[in-house]
Amino acid sequence: EAEVAQSPRYKITEKSQAVAFWCDPISGHATLYWYRQILGQGPELLVQFQDESVVDDSQLPKDRFSAERLKGVDSTLKIQPAELGDSAMYLCASSRGTLNTEAFFGQGTRLTVV
Amino acid sequence: GNSVTQMEGPVTLSEEAFLTINCTYTATGYPSLFWYVQYPGEGLQLLLKATKADDKGSNKGFEATYRKETTSFHLEKGSVQVSDSAVYFCASSSGSARQLTFGSGTQLTVLP
Numbered sequence: 001e002a003e004v005a006q007s008p009r010y011k012i013t014e015k016s017q018a019v020a021f022w023c024d025p026i027s028g029h030a031t032l033y034w035y036r037q038i039l040g041q042g043p044e045l046l047v048q049f050q051d052e053s054v055v056d057d058s059q060l061p062k063d064r065f066s067a068e069r070l071k072g073v074d075s076t077l078k079i080q081p082a083e084l085g086d087s088a089m090y091l092c093a094s095s096r097g098t099l100n101t102e103a104f105f106g107q108g109t110r111l112t113v114v
Numbered sequence: 115g116n117s118v119t120q121m122e123g124p125v126t127l128s129e130e131a132f133l134t135i136n137c138t139y140t141a142t143g144y145p146s147l148f149w150y151v152q153y154p155g156e157g158l159q160l161l162l163k164a165t166k167a168d169d170k171g172s173n174k175g176f177e178a179t180y181r182k183e184t185t186s187f188h189l190e191k192g193s194v195q196v197s198d199s200a201v202y203f204c205a206s207s208s209g210s211a212r213q214l215t216f217g218s219g220t221q222l223t224v225l226p
Contacts, residue, residue: 004157006157031212040219041218042118042216042218043203043216044216045213045214048211056211056213091158093214095212095214097212101212102148102160103160103214105150105158105159106157107157108157110155
């Protein structure tokens with residue numbers, strides 16, 4: 001069964017350092033989402049791609065976060081510099097992007113900033 | 115904008131008890147509605163979905179009915195098991211960009 005792949009699974013970084021997460025969506029899925037989930041809360045959308053184009057990045061802290069999906073397939077989310085408050089689970093999801101289709105999630109990257 | 119409101123947790127039940135987790139939504143247009151489940155340390159898994167009013171989604175004994183008149187999508191299960199212990203998220207998807215919005219989640223613990 002096809003899955004959304006994310007790496008790394010866990011990441012510990014010092015504040016002010018740069019960190020990057022990678023996501024490979026299910027083949028053929030045009031829509032890719034990056035979510036941030038703080039412990040005990042629901043996922044919050046950071047950025048949504050349709051193919052290689054950004055559809056929504058209104059909640060992405062653009063002074064330190066960036067995201068790209070250059071060829072419309074895999075994607076990278078970067079934080080520079082990391083802050084203590086960035087500690088969270090970062091989830092990637094993908095969907096076909098058509099009406100009524102659900103999103104499939106990866107296992108996430110647990111980021112701890114120390 | 116769109117939003118999803120879930121019943122506050124945590125919820126603790128004994129095995130074989132009846133489960134209800136309330137979920138209401140606000141959205142433009144006619145959203146699709148979903149329930150996702152998250153086990154500790156894992157990503158979210160789709161539990162069930164409904165795409166139009168009066169649709170009933172069901173899976174693994176869980177059910178939810180899309181009620182347009184009350185803008186609700188409550189999750190139910192007649193007899194919970196210890197293995198159902200997890201966090202449950204209600205979500206809606208709407209708009210031309212199919213934006214997916216989540217509720218805050220409800221922690222369910224089932225005791226043997």
